[in-house]
Amino acid sequence: MAFSDKDLELMGTIIAKYPRKRSAIMPLLHYVQSVSGYVTEAGIEKIAELLELSTAEVTAVSTFYTQYKPHPVGEYHVGVCINTLCAVMGGDQIYDEVSKHLGIGNDEVTADGKVSLERIECNAACDYAPVVMVNWEFYDNQTPESVKALVDGARAGNPKGPTRGPKKLRTWKENSAVLAGISDGLANEGPSAGKASLLGLKLSKKAKGAK
Amino acid sequence: MTTQLTPVLSAFWDEEDSYTLAGYQRNGGYKASAKALKMEPDDVINLVKDSGLRGRGGAGFPTGTKWSFIPQGDNKEHYLVVNADESEPGTCKDMPLLMANPHSLIEGMIIASYAIRANYAFIYIRGEVVHVVRRLQQAIDDAYQAGLLGKNVKKGYDLELVLHVGAGAYICGEETALLDSLEGFRGQPRLRPPFPAIAGLYARPTVVNNVESIASVPAIIANGVEWFQKMGTEKSKGFTLYSLSGHVTNPGQFEAPLGITLRELLEMSGGIRKGHTLKFWTPGGSSTPLFTAEHLDVPLDYEGVSAAGSMLGTKALQIFDETTCVLRAVLRWTEFYKHESCGKCTPCREGTWWLVQAMKKLEAGEGTTADLDKLIDLTNNIAGRSFCALADGAASPILSSMKYFRDEYQQHLDQGGCPFDSSASTLFTSTAGNE
């Protein structure tokens, strides 16, 4: 897939943010995913050209990071945290059940291209365990049932919105653009903080009030 | 005597617009940076030094001292890089902080950059948190709009701030790997020396600090050294974020003075989940050696935890009750380290590969007691031999679990398998596997 003039212009603004252009390689890879859904050959070649790198150097970087996908993922990419804490508290069961439910395994995509599944590592939301990320949005305190309902909704085209995030779940490509540094104007949606984040504050206020 | 919670960074997270510029300013935001910009940079450094603030990213290095290592008058660009990679298992403080209060970090970065004479600052945030990225990017944009960033932040002082989004690599939390990643390379750690303070980003003097460390600075500037020093213990001053997760009645974030104990935190938050007892816990993420119930009263400050044989780390208190199989927990962490090993050095790359296989065998109840000793020996061949601390982290859960729960390992061997029912440790009432 060729990049449009608009794409090239945006890629140019990404590069311009940095004092040295090689630094732009990661946002550019995110950008390529926002256009194509994964890291395509055309993307690697374009980045190499823009940053004056060899294609091997770009490949070396793109294959290092797990968020850059060498193959297409679903419109909704579901990451189930299976790191110890989430796994123990139900992540393993969620993963198993959802995998069975969708009929796909780790790093696989449903035939309709809607949903893909990944076993992910700790996503910095342990106080909301078990955690599931869809297109890297937080779905807190999940159960096998809630995630199955979520993926069913995703396949039907109306997935439930994230717990802490925008009202409506955006697609993989749309969110990749945000990671590339292109604002989607949704920062003001969702709560300031989830319940667990506020626990200490609440207890402190209560203690002070009690005094 | 119970320690009182001290919400500072989280003091107004319950306000609807806490993450906006207006919300932040309403709560006193950007007064500290205005104050600091009127001071001499060196005085800012000294103030932070005097406060005793220590790095909240894990190692606890004194923040002001780190800033003072930046050579001055060297006619080179200096950089401030904030480490928002937060990927250590169990660690979940920086993300809620940035989601609810991103301006505290930006204000801290203005102060820190000014102090170390940096005109360019970066935030390296992990890539798997889109909404945090949105909030942070908006906060940066708004700060630019308000003239808090950009040209003439103070007359003659410019500051550019770039949000750099990672792409899934725990190792990029290690500061030199982070710098390589930010320069557009594979995120593999660098040889030290030279240290970042001498040759960091683009081989220029660079300070790398954790989100929480920098976000704590405005409050110190605003309220003064004394205020800060009143909190905490002798060598571990101030307040910090403790993250409680796992088998507790109420998981969550707690801002408290350093030195609070797990017992106190559990007491105020409702304790271990109903009907269960504490089995083991991590004081500061999976890379810190496990504690057990006997450590409930260890003061959670740098010295206290290390005297008890672990590390304060990121203050990620992951609680596991008696339903949890320690082998399963440790194996899963080991798989994490294997997955996240950058591949650069032999002991980490090959060692974690081997450890996973060895642990899997043990979990399945295969092997003999000699295999337990072999596991310890292998782990010791990794710990302290690798290029960076990631592999030391991988060794921690194994060695500490062997120390406290060797019987349980043995039990797996004796029984030829795991004695635990994994569904018992989930939060679901439904029975596992019976879909």
Add this chain to the structure above:
Amino acid sequence: MTNNVETTEMITCVIDGFEVTVPKGTLVIRAAEKLGIQIPRFCDHPLLDPAGACRQCLVDIEINGRAFPKPQASCTIPVETGMIVKTQLTSPVADKAQKGIMEFLLINHPLDCPVCDKGGECPLQNQAMSNGRPESRYEGVKRTFEKPINISSQVLLDRERCVLCARCTRFSEQIAGDPFITLNERGALQQVGIYEKDPFNSYFSGNTVQICPVGALTGASYRFRARPFDLVSTPSACEHCASGCDLRTDVRRGKTLRRLAGEDASVNEEWSCDKGRWGFKYISSRERITTPLLRGTDGELHEASWPEAIAAAAAGLAGKRAAVLTGGRLTTEDAYGYSKFARISLGTNDIDFRSRGNSVEESEFLAAIVTNLSTTYRDIDKADQVALIEFDPEDESPIVFLRLYKQSRKRGLKVTTLASHSSRGSEKLGAIRINNISELSELTAKSVILVGERAHETPGLLSSVAALAQQSGAKLGWVPRRAGERGALFAGALGNLLPGGRPVTDAAARVDIQSAWGVSTLPAEAGRTTDQILRALDRSELGAVVVGGVDPMDISSEALTSMLNSFVVSLEISHSAMTAIADVVLPVATVIEKSGSYLNWEGRTRAFDRALEDSLTRSDVRILSMLADEMKRPINLPTVAATAREIESLGHWDGATVTAPTQSLAPEVIPTGNQATLESWRLLLDLGTLQQGEENLAGTARPATVVISAARAATLGVVDGNSVSVTHERGTITLPVAIGDIADEKVWVPRNSIGSQSIVTFGAGRGVLVTVVKA
């Protein structure tokens, strides 16, 4: 040699109880070597930036009583005063650490030593024996990969053998500037790889095969051919270019199987280019001549005995005015043989080693200036700037390129290049391109000017270079393309020079040589240049010519026809255009089969022994000596060794010299419309005779392209990759376009690549007017 005593601070430390004093900055692992203590290692390589990646070299270190809590990688830590190091020999901790690492390295290693090329010379195998555990405790599954991948047409990679030391990737990035192989993926999946569409086409790729500490990288031409213990190794010198690489030639039962870079810190360090490493198949080509040949009355060549052939050659030369033309790859000894043979046996100064374009101005420049040059690689290392004049180091002297690249990477050495356009090599050097020598500025006595052999093609340029060096005090180096040119110059294989830089026209110089050679007179008139000799042959002003290793096409398209009416004696390795017209063909030895020496561009002697013991072929000088005897005008050079001794005894002349040329730069012809002035040079890998028969090597050659400016491309309506035709009255070259920073009025094509032989097609390498049109 000049004395370079640099005042470096010395540091004394203690290793395994022994004191050692080394320069500040020395790494522990190398300080230990000084004591003869070998710390095992994989990623460490003295010429690469330290990586500290394999962790095999862990030792215990204590400084002023403070011990490091963990064992340290000795390949990354410089010694310090008060440092006490304990290696595996004295520290149980270090020993256990090393054994542990070795065990880890082996768990995923296939242990296929019996079928691995590296078996028998493998650092992993050796160190596993000396520092490993006797038995593996690993019971798991080994990592496997799909069988070898071709990372270029000449290098294969077996990933499961790789120990991920990153030597190859660091080499390609840090030394060659060709980051086409990289570490990909992460953790246990990490592996070396290429981007599939862009293979590892680096001129230096073979070095990675050599420095790979396991058998992960192998060369297509050597893979599975031999076991190290079957090979007989001989130190040799490279015959391909004037860089002067030290090589090692490995032979098994009379057959050369491989060549490796030898170590010479002051020349090639430990590197060689792929042409030097892999371009040796010509030796065993089917075209090789093994017996003397005589042209019969039927016009065909027939095998003859040596006495017959020598007699025929002597008879044919008798009574004729004869000249000598030699090729650019003669050893100094052979060139000396020709030089002496011309003067004594043929009684002429009509000898020229330049089997290529040439000029009188160049003859003067060589005789007056080059004979006295002493610029070295070391001067490049220390230069404040380097100016390249019609010289593309990566294509024309690759080891000079590596030196420049090293300094450019290490300290941003300023490089300026007078060239038609920026080549890939000059881009890697970040070279500033200039169009006119007058643009060079700020040259000082610390600057280095490197002028290439192509400079003679611009009349007046060599004169300007000489003047510039003189005025600025900058060090000057002349870098011809071929290995034998500097030696031939020293040997006096030039019309205006006798051996040792003695001017032919200087009576005292002649007397000097006359007494050394035991003759009463020597011809006193300066001899003809190659061009002049050919013209004289064509006009029958000369009746015979002795040629040694000349490809007439290198000189001009008419060179061959100029010789058709003369008696030709050809000393050759293989059948060629030259032997096709020769009357007598005398087979000679290749470098592998003989001993001798070259003078590299620095003027440094690169001596070598024969690598093939039972070779029956003879060096040129021996044959010439036989011929001279037969002609009753002996030159008395029965062996290479005797020749070398005689050259040595002559020494260097310090009397009067030839005057330097003072020709002024001629204005260039200005092309109009679709006309352009031709520019070209030879790419490193091309149709050169000595690269024949090595297809894997040829597979990594840079593609031939026509370089034009963006403006010309726009006018022609072409983009990169479209074909254009470059036409001269004699012929046309059609190639894909590559838009470059070339001047609008110029066009560049490779001089001797597939589809582009400018000398053959246009009769010139540079300067002629051609037309450029869309093909």
